[in-house]
Amino acid sequence: MNTANETLNIASFAPTPRTLMGPGPSDVHPRVLGALARPTIGHLDPDFIGLMDDIKALLQYAFQTENSVTFPISAPGSAGMEACFANLVEPGDKVVVCQNGVFGGRMKENVLRCGGVPVMVEDDWGRAVDPEKVEAALGANPDAGILAFVHAETSTGAASDARVLAELARKHHCLTIVDTVTSLGGMPVKVDEWGIDAVYSGSQKCLSCAPGLSPVSFGERALKKVRNRRARVQSWFLDLNLILGYWGEGAKRAYHHTAPVNPLYGLHEALLMLREEGLENAWARHRTNHLALRAGLEALGLRFLVPEQQRLPQLNTVTIPEGVDDAAVRSRLLKEYNLELGAGLGAWAGRVWRIGLMGHSSRAENILLCVGALEALLGSMGAPVTPGALTKVQQTLENPIDVSA
Numbered sequence: 174m175n176t177a178n179e180t181l182n183i184a185s186f187a188p189t190p191r192t193l194m195g196p197g198p199s200d201v202h203p204r205v206l207g208a209l210a211r212p213t214i215g216h217l218d219p220d221f222i223g224l225m226d227d228i229k230a231l232l233q234y235a236f237q238t239e240n241s242v243t244f245p246i247s248a249p250g251s252a253g254m255e256a257c258f259a260n261l262v263e264p265g266d267k268v269v270v271c272q273n274g275v276f277g278g279r280m281k282e283n284v285l286r287c288g289g290v291p292v293m294v295e296d297d298w299g300r301a302v303d304p305e306k307v308e309a310a311l312g313a314n315p316d317a318g319i320l321a322f323v324h325a326e327t328s329t330g331a332a333s334d335a336r337v338l339a340e341l342a343r344k345h346h347c348l349t350i351v352d353t354v355t356s357l358g359g360m361p362v363k364v365d366e367w368g369i370d371a372v373y374s375g376s377q378k379c380l381s382c383a384p385g386l387s388p389v390s391f392g393e394r395a396l397k398k399v400r401n402r403r404a405r406v407q408s409w410f411l412d413l414n415l416i417l418g419y420w421g422e423g424a425k426r427a428y429h430h431t432a433p434v435n436p437l438y439g440l441h442e443a444l445l446m447l448r449e450e451g452l453e454n455a456w457a458r459h460r461t462n463h464l465a466l467r468a469g470l471e472a473l474g475l476r477f478l479v480p481e482q483q484r485l486p487q488l489n490t491v492t493i494p495e496g497v498d499d500a501a502v503r504s505r506l507l508k509e510y511n512l513e514l515g516a517g518l519g520a521w522a523g524r525v526w527r528i529g530l531m532g533h534s535s536r537a538e539n540i541l542l543c544v545g546a547l548e549a550l551l552g553s554m555g556a557p558v559t560p561g562a563l564t565k566v567q568q569t570l571e572n573p574i575d576v577s578a
């Protein structure tokens with residue numbers, strides 16, 4: 174074993190800056206990086222308490238909710254997911270889970286680990302959750318108490334109609350657990366208007382922040398269920414009753430765990446930027462930039478996987494042309510352009526690229542870089558490429574006509 178420093182020979186880590194256009198993390202805004210580097214203070218410091226209150230208010234804005242229990246879990250999006258299920262699902266509880274990609278499968282796994290009984294509603298990968306199937310499942314399982322679904326399936330690029338699904342849940346007296354990890358900040362998420370009961374997100378997708386935090390929000394009906402549980406929440410760390418001693422309204426901010434102080438500075442700055450831009454403007458930016466990227470990709474002959482009306486603006490999945498080596502293209506993009514695109518998952522590994530335009534990554538210069546790089550690489554690999562894709566991008570940026578709206 175090496176114990177002497179000189180034999181370890183390790184230097185400070187200095188990553189090459191990349192342009193992140195995959196399924197997350199996305200580019201972190203320099204203002205957020207600056208905030209992360211500020212001096213660490215104590216997590217019970219009176220100044221820090223003020224920051225926590227700001228974050229809660231800014232998250233209420235982002236989620237469009239007045240829920241007082243709205244705060245970030247000190248861990249990535251998966252922990253937000255787990256917090257929702259661990260608190261709301263008790264042994265024996267029946268949960269209708271929609272699956273149209275990777276993340277619905279994780280929801281099922283969470284239900285099982287909480288001792289619940291998942292009732293699966295399955296749709297093809299690359300398609301939205303079908304409300305008719307959901308309605309049928311809710312009708313056939315009147316003893317189900319929760320409907321869980323993913324708003325924006327990052328594994329495929331498909332958007333589901335959260336408003337309609339939440340309405341169905343209400344009609345059938347079910348609570349909703351909704352994954353908005355990839356939708357929050359990039360497309361409308363209206364927790365109160367849509368009647369969503371429990372929702373979680375992530376810091377590193379459309380919020381332009383570093384990974385590691387998971388904003389959540391719980392409405393009154395969900396909290397009632399948590400308070401009336403028969404069994405204790407199995408996870409000590411994620412037990413809302415305990416966390417709220419630190420994050421709760423009027424709480425004396427008792428120590429629960431050491432809050433991730435600097436990451437919370439980053440989230441605060443990112444949410445502040447979203448507030449400055451305005452939610453509607455952020456949604457419109459994601460929409461316009463999606464149209465510009467689409468114009469460029471289609472000019473290159475690339476085809477979208479998801480039907481037009483169900484596409485996420487922030488995650489664009491296109492099929493890889495015949496004869497083009499997926500891994501070779503992505504590794505050259507990284508080496509020669511410092512550009513990261515996302516690979517396909519599951520049955521689509523090697524067959525699609527997932528191109529993210531999330532948060533600070535959703536910018537004209539990124540689209541031009543991506544389309545220009547793909548044009549050059551595909552051409553050099555013998556794929557038939559008609560020139561002019563960048564012109565299409567420019568034209569769409571100047572005059573974004575939303576043909577699908």
Ligand SMILES: *Cc1c(COP(=O)(O)O)cnc(C)c1O
Binds near residue numbers: 197254276
């Ligand atoms: C990224 C993602 C998650 C998981 O978030 P992590 O921060 O990676 O734990 C969950 N759901 C969806 C839809 C995601 O895109």
